Amino acid sequence: MSTVSQFFQTELPHGVDTVWGWHERPGAFLRLAPPWESLTLLERSGGLDVGARTVFTIKKGPLSVRWEAHHTACEPGRRFVDEQRKGPFASWIHEHRFEPTPTGCLLSDEVTWSPPGGLFGRLAIPTLRTGNERMFRFRHRRTERDLDRHAAYAEKPRLKVAITGVTGLVGSALAAFLTSGGHQVVRVVRRDPEPGDCLWDPARGQIDHQALVGVDAVVHLAGASVAQRWTPTHKQAIRESRVQGTRLVVDAIRRLEQRPRVLVSASAIGFYGDRQDEELTEQSGSGEGFLAEVGKAWEAASEPVEELGVRRVLARIGIVTTAAGGVLGRLLPIFQGGAGGPVGSGEQWVSWIALDDLVAMLHCALYEQDWSGPINAVAPRPIQQRDQAQILGEVLGRPAFTPTPSIAVKTAFGEMGEQLLLGGQRVLPARLQALGFRFDEVEFGAAVAHSLGLR
Numbered sequence: 001m002s003t004v005s006q007f008f009q010t011e012l013p014h015g016v017d018t019v020w021g022w023h024e025r026p027g028a029f030l031r032l033a034p035p036w037e038s039l040t041l042l043e044r045s046g047g048l049d050v051g052a053r054t055v056f057t058i059k060k061g062p063l064s065v066r067w068e069a070h071h072t073a074c075e076p077g078r079r080f081v082d083e084q085r086k087g088p089f090a091s092w093i094h095e096h097r098f099e100p101t102p103t104g105c106l107l108s109d110e111v112t113w114s115p116p117g118g119l120f121g122r123l124a125i126p127t128l129r130t131g132n133e134r135m136f137r138f139r140h141r142r143t144e145r146d147l148d149r150h151a152a153y154a155e156k157p158r159l160k161v162a163i164t165g166v167t168g169l170v171g172s173a174l175a176a177f178l179t180s181g182g183h184q185v186v187r188v189v190r191r192d193p194e195p196g197d198c199l200w201d202p203a204r205g206q207i208d209h210q211a212l213v214g215v216d217a218v219v220h221l222a223g224a225s226v227a228q229r230w231t232p233t234h235k236q237a238i239r240e241s242r243v244q245g246t247r248l249v250v251d252a253i254r255r256l257e258q259r260p261r262v263l264v265s266a267s268a269i270g271f272y273g274d275r276q277d278e279e280l281t282e283q284s285g286s287g288e289g290f291l292a293e294v295g296k297a298w299e300a301a302s303e304p305v306e307e308l309g310v311r312r313v314l315a316r317i318g319i320v321t322t323a324a325g326g327v328l329g330r331l332l333p334i335f336q337g338g339a340g341g342p343v344g345s346g347e348q349w350v351s352w353i354a355l356d357d358l359v360a361m362l363h364c365a366l367y368e369q370d371w372s373g374p375i376n377a378v379a380p381r382p383i384q385q386r387d388q389a390q391i392l393g394e395v396l397g398r399p400a401f402t403p404t405p406s407i408a409v410k411t412a413f414g415e416m417g418e419q420l421l422l423g424g425q426r427v428l429p430a431r432l433q434a435l436g437f438r439f440d441e442v443e444f445g446a447a448v449a450h451s452l453g454l455r
């Protein structure tokens with residue numbers, strides 16, 4: 001049987017205890033999962049100790065591969081080892097090492113593995129090797145960045161944070177980030193609550209506000225997806241899930257004896273309407289069209305929380321960029337197949353933000369007392385759609401010349417396609433920059449490459 005060994009190492013400017021502590025906490029496993037893999041965590045028990053178990057599935061097209069890992073060695077603060085008990089490899093042993101250095105911690109990952117049996121497995125070795133290089137490149141960079149973000153508030157108290165929309169793209173990333181930083185997350189869910197969760201039903205105006213007792217902050221992200229055909233019924237769901245949902249959150253906060261200090265509520269750059277010819281900042285007024293109307297009503301619904309003495313931050317979120325989902329998640333298979341290209345005129349502006357920068361911005365909003373009101377959550381360099389297509393082609397090494405005419409977008413997606421795909425807005429993060437927020441991702445291509453574990 002062929003056995004392959006691979007070794008990855010990064011020096012981190014954080015002490016061994018900090019780096020070990022981060023790995024030990026719930027949330028770290030999901031932070032380390034590559035965004036381009038469709039991974040579902042089924043079970044995790046035992047922390048890093050010997051006997052700890054992690055079970056997850058990875059979906060590849062129609063197939064779902066189950067992976068069971070058991071921890072077989074653990075020397076706290078020095079090393080731990082996990083081994084695949086069931087999974088896609090014939091064998092997989094992963095040693096994680098933490099060594100002190102004069103300036104921090106040397107983090108090393110050594111994997112020793114054998115491919116699945118037979119000729120096919122042996123032929124797959126170069127691909128599997130490259131896949132691991134991508135994965136560990138991503139993991140080390142994300143570990144470093146997450147630790148940096150947490151270090152900025154290391155002296156502040158850990159928080160208890162309620163999150164609505166916690167199963168979504170942004171909510172799940174934020175919850176994993178916060179728990180890996182030692183914060184407690186109260187998941188506000190519409191179904192299948194687990195102990196400690198807060199059950200709510202925004203459509204019926206019901207919320208278990210007792211489950212929110214003691215929360216320091218609420219991050220409100222819930223809302224029906226805008227990325228599907230806007231039938232009259234779905235438009236109603238988009239609007240009502242946001243407006244009624246927000247009113248319900250405010251109502252729950254009102255009923256609490258001890259209120260959270262801050263409500264960070266999602267909004268969207270759709271607030272500005274379809275405006276191509278001007279640079280938009282938080283000073284700009286709202287625009288026209290369905291999304292702008294929803295945005296205005298959504299933002300207005302949280303206003304009464306200020307009368308309750310709760311600081312309110314409105315994150316006007318741009319196009320969230322991650323291989324894990326959202327717009328990029330949908331575009332990737334098209335571009336990987338070489339069928340991507342300009343949509344309509346290609347001149348429409350795309351104001352994007354890397355998912356991890358958004359998570360970091362929401363994290364800052366929990367602590368920074370002078371953050372309030374609308375804040376554009378977008379990267380400093382929006383791009384036009386045809387440039388976005390070209391960059392995606394370059395990053396993926398695929399042609400990206402196939403045009404999609406406007407008429408095809410209108411026919412396939414109706415009003416949603418007109419506003420979201422053919423329309424756009426050039427939004428700048430004026431307040432984030434004035435507040436001194438540091439973006440990790442400023443260039444769209446670099447953000448995509450990081451999210452795919454590419455150089």
Ligand SMILES: NC(=O)c1ccc[n+]([C@@H]2O[C@H](COP(=O)([O-])OP(=O)(O)OC[C@H]3O[C@@H](n4cnc5c(N)ncnc54)[C@H](OP(=O)(O)O)[C@@H]3O)[C@@H](O)[C@H]2O)c1
Nearest residue numbers: 165167168169170221222223224241266268317318319320
């Ligand atoms: N992703 C983007 O590019 C982007 C851009 C601009 C603004 N935003 C806004 O940012 C927020 C989070 O975005 P996201 O990408 O994480 O969205 P997402 O993946 O669609 O998740 C939204 C979550 O909202 C909850 N939800 C869905 N339908 C609902 C309904 N009818 N009533 C109440 N809750 C409902 C769901 O959580 P549960 O099932 O757990 O309740 C869902 O997981 C959203 O409000 C979105 O509009 C996102």
